Amino acid sequence: MSDLYEPELSHSHPSADYVDIxxxxxxxxxxxxxxxxxEAGAIARDYLMNLPDRLICISDRRKVSSEDFNFSWIR
Structure with a gap:
């Protein structure tokens, strides 16, 4: 969960900001x-209330590579 609070891209907000909002x-x-x-309203309410936890799980699974890739055909 430590990656959740780190900026993912320059000039972007970390995922945790969106979850907090x-x-x-x-x-x-x-x-x-x-x-x-x-029934539809209850399903929609439950979906919305579970969404922050789902977003945290997705963010935790996301792998951010710190490696630079060099391709032989690009100079």
Whole structure:
């Protein structure tokens, strides 16, 4: 999870920033407190509430290579 807080590309935000923003929005919009939803609404609410954890898992699996690649045909 240490890579989660490191910038992935120059001039970009680390994945954790986007997860934090999403968590903040979900809390601000009070998505978890929505009830009396139809089936589709409940599925959508559950999907949104699980999304930050899914994004963290994806970020953890992502491999960032620090190696420079040199191709023989490019000079």
């Amino acid at each position: 999403l968590k903040s929005l979900l809390e601000s919009w009070r998505i978890l407190s929505l009830y009396n939803l139809n």
